[in-house]
Amino acid sequence: MNANGRNGPCPCGSGKKYKKCCLERDEAQAPQTQPVQLPASGEDDFTIELLPKVDAAVDRLLIRVEKGQLENVEAGLEALLRKHPDYHTTNYAMGVYQAMVREDAESAIPFFQKAVSLFPFMAEAHANLGTCYMKTVRVAEAVTSFRKAIQYSAGDDHIGNNARAGLQTLERIALENTPFRTLDAYLANQRLFDLAFEKLQARHHQAAADLFNQVLAQNPAHVQSHGNIALAYAGLGKKALALEHLDKALALDPTYGPAIQNRWNIKAMKEGEPQRPLAIAETEYYRECMEAEKAPARLGWWQKIKRLTAASMTDSSKH
Numbered sequence: 001m002n003a004n005g006r007n008g009p010c011p012c013g014s015g016k017k018y019k020k021c022c023l024e025r026d027e028a029q030a031p032q033t034q035p036v037q038l039p040a041s042g043e044d045d046f047t048i049e050l051l052p053k054v055d056a057a058v059d060r061l062l063i064r065v066e067k068g069q070l071e072n073v074e075a076g077l078e079a080l081l082r083k084h085p086d087y088h089t090t091n092y093a094m095g096v097y098q099a100m101v102r103e104d105a106e107s108a109i110p111f112f113q114k115a116v117s118l119f120p121f122m123a124e125a126h127a128n129l130g131t132c133y134m135k136t137v138r139v140a141e142a143v144t145s146f147r148k149a150i151q152y153s154a155g156d157d158h159i160g161n162n163a164r165a166g167l168q169t170l171e172r173i174a175l176e177n178t179p180f181r182t183l184d185a186y187l188a189n190q191r192l193f194d195l196a197f198e199k200l201q202a203r204h205h206q207a208a209a210d211l212f213n214q215v216l217a218q219n220p221a222h223v224q225s226h227g228n229i230a231l232a233y234a235g236l237g238k239k240a241l242a243l244e245h246l247d248k249a250l251a252l253d254p255t256y257g258p259a260i261q262n263r264w265n266i267k268a269m270k271e272g273e274p275q276r277p278l279a280i281a282e283t284e285y286y287r288e289c290m291e292a293e294k295a296p297a298r299l300g301w302w303q304k305i306k307r308l309t310a311a312s313m314t315d316s317s318k319h
Contacts, residue, residue, distance in 0.1 A: 048119055054084055058093045065100060073097065088119035095128060105135035116148075123152040123159045130166050139174060140187050143167065178219055189218050193225060200228055205235035205274075223252045227259045234266050237274040242266045 010021035061076050077097055081090045095111030098104050112129035116122055130145030149163035171183040180186040196211030212229035215222055226249035233242040243266055249259040269275040 048088070051084065051087060051089075054080060054087060055089050058089045062093055062096060065097065070101060074101075086118065088115045088122055088125070091115040091118070092122065092125050092128075095125070095132075099128060099132055105132040108132050109136070120148075121152045123149045123156060123163075126152065127159050127163045127166070130163060134166060134170065139170060140190060142170060143183060143187060146170075177221075180219070189215060189222075192218075193222070196225070197228060200232055200235075203235065205232045208232040209236065221252055223249050223256055223259075226252070227256060227262070230259070230262060230266065234262075234269065234275040237269075237272045239266060239269050239271045239275075 010016050012022050014021050057076075057080060061073050061080075064070065064073050074097060077090070077094050081094050084090045091111045092115040095108040095115060098108035098111060109129065109132045112125050112132060115125040116129065119125070126145045127149035130142045130149060133139075133142035133145055146163040146166045150160050150167075153160035153163065167183070174183060174186050175181070178186060180189065192211060193215045196208050196215060199205075199208035199211060209229055209232040212225045212232060215225045216229070219225070226245040230242040230245040230249070233239075233245065243263065246259045246263045246266065249256050250263075253259075266275060
């Protein structure tokens with residue numbers, strides 16, 4: 001591989017990027033396969049097989065995507081992926097196509113995931129994976145991907161700057177309506193919520209209530225925690241506490257569907273008699289609202305993520 005990288009200036013001095021100048025010629029002269037031992041950088045040592053002719057074919061197709069020349073591009077990418085299903089650039093390219101052409105971030109994610117599993121140092125795949133996670137409101141995964149993109153983007157300011165911009169966007173939006181001062185503090189609270197929700201799903205109601213209380217101690221306006229702790233208290237037979245938290249959830253968001261539904265169930269129970277409310281899969285509620293573009297105004301930060309990531313995919317022919 002050229003020391004300057006595929007996206008660096010071509011060593012011939014033309015002023016063009018290497019990938020758009022002498023890369024194809026150099027790859028055509030290289031052996032068909034090149035096992036390369038990469039240095040460790042926080043990852044396990046591994047050997048990757050490089051296929052220069054496949055890389056060149058991928059580049060040609062992705063440059064056509066950049067130019068909007070899409071005829072037969074999908075068929076070409078599918079053919080390459082069928083022939084080389086466990087190669088990082090074929091998976092990366094299909095991820096780019098799904099994300100940029102089909103505008104389907106969810107479908108792109110598995111391809112980018114496989115690309116970075118095959119080649120953990122692939123900064124552009126991490127960056128695009130982060131953008132797809134942003135679009136699907138998977139904040140923790142997006143942060144991890146952007147940080148890896150920055151870590152592995154040495155020598156490529158375009159990728160590093162895009163990833164840093166993604167992190168800054170997440171931090172600004174995620175912290176806008178929360179008491180947290182850092183993105184890491186926000187994510188730690190989210191992990192606490194996820195653990196609490198796991199306990200609730202497992203019907204470990206006391207443990208769930210204790211954890212949701214910890215979440216609420218840090219973030220008293222977290223609607224979903226009020227809604228979920230109500231279910232935990234209902235499972236413990238604590239009707240009054242359950243209704244109190246449902247009322248708090250609805251005061252914060254009067255459109256919060258799970259709380260409206262669960263309130264009818266819990267009002268019918270007797271104090272001291274454990275209840276098993278039916279509506280428990282509410283952790284996806286706001287994401288579903290966002291995808292249907294029905295999110296209430298107070299959750300506009302999700303819609304901001306959707307809008308701000310619309311055009312932030314990394315240069316499609318970078319790999």
